[in-house]
Amino acid sequence: QLQLQESGPGLVKPSETLSLTCTVSGGSISSSGYYWGWVRQPPGKRLEWIGSIYYSGSTYYIPSLKSRLTISADTSKNQYSLKLSSVTAADTAVYYCARDQGNFEIDYWGQGTPVIVSS
Amino acid sequence: DVVMTQSPLSLPVTLGQPASISCRSSQSLVNSNGNTYLNWFQQRPGQSPRRLIYKVSNRDSGVPDRFSGSGSGTDFTLEISRVEAEDVGVYYCMQGTHWPGTFGQGTKLEIK
Numbered sequence: 001q002l003q004l005q006e007s008g009p010g011l012v013k014p015s016e017t018l019s020l021t022c023t024v025s026g027g028s029i030s031s032s033g034y035y036w037g038w039v040r041q042p043p044g045k046r047l048e049w050i051g052s053i054y055y056s057g058s059t060y061y062i063p064s065l066k067s068r069l070t071i072s073a074d075t076s077k078n079q080y081s082l083k084l085s086s087v088t089a090a091d092t093a094v095y096y097c098a099r100d101q102g103n104f105e106i107d108y109w110g111q112g113t114p115v116i117v118s119s
Numbered sequence: 120d121v122v123m124t125q126s127p128l129s130l131p132v133t134l135g136q137p138a139s140i141s142c143r144s145s146q147s148l149v150n151s152n153g154n155t156y157l158n159w160f161q162q163r164p165g166q167s168p169r170r171l172i173y174k175v176s177n178r179d180s181g182v183p184d185r186f187s188g189s190g191s192g193t194d195f196t197l198e199i200s201r202v203e204a205e206d207v208g209v210y211y212c213m214q215g216t217h218w219p220g221t222f223g224q225g226t227k228l229e230i231k
Contacts, residue, residue, distance in 0.1 A: 047168070060218075104219075105174075107179070109167040109169070
């Protein structure tokens with residue numbers, strides 16, 4: 001059974017960089033055909049897909065975050081990571097890592113980790 | 120981006136009664152390959168989302184058959200034939216035909 005688990009600080013100061021890691025077990029992030037993504041949910045708002053990394057290493061980001069977002073993978077640890085720079089209160093959200101089979105057919109989710117941006 | 124609009128946003132249902140959630144997209148979700156990438160997710164209180172339905176009407180493994188999905192083009196529906204207590208939570212539709220994938224606002228199902 002595939003499992004995904006997010007980890008990282010729950011509190012980040014404004015203008016700093018938010019860093020989260022997703023550790024995958026029960027399957028390899030190098031498996032052909034899968035995208036490994038991040039979805040966030042700000043308080044009281046809808047879920048928002050923000051970006052992903054393909055098994056080949058290609059990355060995809062929503063335009064509004066493209067200048068601040070970096071997603072990378074460490075296949076030796078079977079992990080992938082998110083870095084969001086210059087955060088503001090608008091980046092406060094629960095962040096989920098998730099596996100996408102393609103065409104946003106998201107079949108596995110992590111438990112989610114809340115991140116608050118505050119001084 | 121494609122806007123997904125769900126209704127109702129709040130759905131009180133009596134145990135054992137049916138429930139229906141509507142999801143409308145701002146553009147047709149028929150892909151150039153002929154598939155329609157419309158998913159339904161359930162998020163129970165305190166849990167992460169769980170996919171119930173993919174490609175409009177395909178139930179995921181382990182999903183009770185009281186859940187069914189239907190629709191085409193821009194109009195889609197999730198139906199629960201007989202609501203049970205474990206169905207309480209928020210339901211989201213999500214389209215994957217147009218990049219980036221986008222979610223509906225969510226419909227909160229509660230027991231009357």
